[in-house]
Amino acid sequence: MPDILTAVDETAANVILSREISSLQPPPVSRTSTFGPFSIAWAVSTSFTSGTVDIIPPPTDVIRLSGVRLNYSANLKVTLDLGFLDFCLPRVCLTIPFVGRICTPRICLHFPTIEVPVSHASTVDFTADVRPSVTLAGDVWKVEAVIVGVPQLVLGPAATALLGTVGAAVTAALLLVPAIGPLLALASAVIFGALTVANLLGVLGALLTPLVAGLRIPLHKAPRLFEILPASGQDSAVFVRIDSVVATLDGSGGEDELILAIDISP
Structure with missing residues (x-):
């Protein structure tokens, strides 16, 4: 029999987990992906908003978090290398009597990045x-509460619209290139046909999923040498040593609870 038993029901678990999930601040993540002539550098920062908590005792033995919201902000740098469009006009050469062979100069057109x-x-x-x-x-x-089932992140309409946002930004930038801007913008529109929504969402999903998989949500912490009576007058503080802490889910008492069994020694 443990020395101390403490229980947290679903009402308290909703309060604790909502507070702790909302305070999580995962570090930003970044990645660079390449799609043909396109290169996209991502830097993503996130925060969480909690949903509802359902304690499900054995044999399922999980705490189910429903409606958790992942808020994310992504800064992208799209690099479009149009060097593959570079070309040179063919040279024309003529042989003129008494002058010799004369050729037109080599004229090449180089497309920018x-x-x-x-x-x-x-x-x-x-x-x-x-x-x-x-x-x-x-x-x-x-x-801590550790995510054991990696959820599938379903990106919504705003994420799907990302492809159009990127395409519009690139086309606007290309139109500003002197002389050949409209031609570049047209070429970009053709190339963008190869860059699908699935490409972008696949990369974005791969960036966001590790922030959720294995996430550790703090529930409680206590020093191993625990003060139970503070110092008073001439009396020194009284401490006990926490030897073990075991966390289990239980529903045998008619209510689903998170149970902490604690053993202590003087």
């Missing part, structure tokens, strides 16, 4: 299963 910044922000709602995890880190006991 265009860099265009694009900003995009949207949200993703998902459902995930988590399980309680207890670890001793140094001299601190940590109770």
